[in-house]
Amino acid sequence: MYNNNNSSAPSSSSSSEAGDARSSAFNPCEPLRQPRTSPPVSDCGSGSPVSSNSGHNSSSVADALVKNSKLSAAAAEFIPGGYSSVQDDSYSDGSEGYYAEPSLADFVQDFVSHLNSSPGSFESEIEYITDTLNEWVTTEEILQELVELIYVQSTSIPNFAYTGARLCNHLSRHIRLSPANRNFRNLLLQRCQTEYNQRNQAVQGDPETKKKFHSYVLFLGELYLNLELKSRKGTPGRADVLLGALKELLNTLFSHPDDPNLMCAVKLLKLSGSILDDAWKENGQSDMDELVKKIEEILLDAKCSRDVRQMLLKLVELRSSNWGRVHTAAVSSDATPDNDPNYFMNEPTFYTVDGTPFTAADPEYSEKYQEILDREDYFPDAYEENGNESLCGDEDEMDPEIKEAFEKFCMESDARRKK
Incomplete structure (x- = not known):
């Protein structure tokens, strides 16, 4: 609103403040600036008409505003400057729907979370998971992405290494896309090889690096126990290619005997020690004896905590008892109460x-x-007729x-x- 004089200045400070308030509420980003020129407005109260000169100036300004305006009367809606729409982010990928299409990473994360929270559903869900992944995996690049996604999930989610290894074993046999030397199993082993090559740096790294390295070690142990490869006889067997890697990883951990590294080594040997021992003995190797000697040396010299020392002692005792298995168990067909303590x-x-x-x-x-x-x-x-106990008494007592x-x-x- 302007004063009776044909001046472009506001009539009072209160009018200016009211205008600024409306401007701020409309566009919170920045206030509207005052126009450089303003069309003169006649005093409505006086009832005098606007002069011809004033009408000409007003028409010129209006024409200039229309000419420079970017607004369109045919627009579907009016969006103020500086306004950020939520839908802009939703459509930024060029998709037509309000929500973006789920990606392979989204699907992998969803079913991994489900298997992690309900591991007992593995058998009932794995066929659906495999069929869906086969629809996704149509190129070598997508297959490589799938391997990386599952590897990361298996080594980053606590207590998922076992289920992750079972998942890898199933997918290595049922993912249809299998180019020469680039199938799921080979890509997975190559990914593990990459991590293996960095073991000497990782075992001495910061706590977060060590944590990731230890997760990788335990996952590799689960892979050895669960990943099946066809032997020369055509029967499924364990991935013996991992035997040498597990031995070197244990040597690496024992070569840097701080508490986290020793705890990781103990967990790995409790997990797979008996199987590794049997495999090495079958190949005529004494690798487990060498590892036990290293543990005994650590017990004498290393400055590990009391709890870790106890863990190492119990591990040595476990191995001395043949990993808790009975030495003199007879063949089942020849077992008698005299020769088999497990009879x-x-x-x-x-x-x-x-x-x-x-x-x-x-x-x-x-x-x-x-x-x-x-x-x-x-x-x-x-007792009832069907042999079940009657309900006449409290069976908990x-x-x-x-x-x-x-x-x-x-x-x-x-x-x-x-x-």
Whole structure:
């Protein structure tokens, strides 16, 4: 609004502030500037007409504004300058839909998250996952991308290494695109080789680098246990190509015996130590003996924490007991109670009337078992016709004497097993 004098200056400071307020609310980015020239406006209150000169000036300014304007009356909508639309980001990839099409990385992340949260669904979901991936993987570049995505997920998500190795084993046999020397398995092994070549730098790196390296080591151990390759006889077998790599990785970890590296080595040997030991012995190699000697040297000289020292001691004990396996187990067809300590391992445990436990290995087994049968004859209603226990009693309750006898039996069993 202007004053009665044909001046371009605002009539008062209050008018200017009101104009600035409207301008700021309309466009928060920057206030509207004052026009350089303004058409004179007659005093509406006086009722005097506008002069011809004033009308000419007003028409000239209006024509100039229309000529320089970028606005169009045919536009679908009016968008102020500086306004950022959410849809601009949605359409930035040129797609026609409001949401962008999901990418291969999105699909891999989705099904990996599902398998990680529900690993028991692997068998029921893997066929759908494989079929969908086969629709995606149409070129070598996409196959390379898929390998990288699954490798990264398998080595970065905690506790996903086992499921990731199973996934890699399945895809290596069921991804249809398989160009010569560029199939899923070969690309995966090449990716692992790249990480293997950087082991000496990674094992001495910062904590984050070490963490990634340790995840890679454990994933490689899972791959050795789960990745199946056809042998010369045509039967599936383990990827023996990884045997030498795992040995060198263990040597690398033991060569830099700080707590994180030693803990990673212990985890790997607990995971695959028995299998590695058997494979090396089958090939006439004493690699596990050499690793145990290194562990013993570390126990004498290295300044590792008490907890890690205990882990190493228990690992040596585990290996000395043949990784917890019984040395003298006989062939199943030749097993007897005298030559196989595991003969009665799967036999059920019974209890006498006073709560004393016994199994088929007990010399008085026949007499004690007959007593149980005789006792059941006195209480025919204790069991239903189909052999299930009746609901007349609380099955969660246990007689104190029986409970004490059961605990004693468990302790004695543990003691015999440790011997």
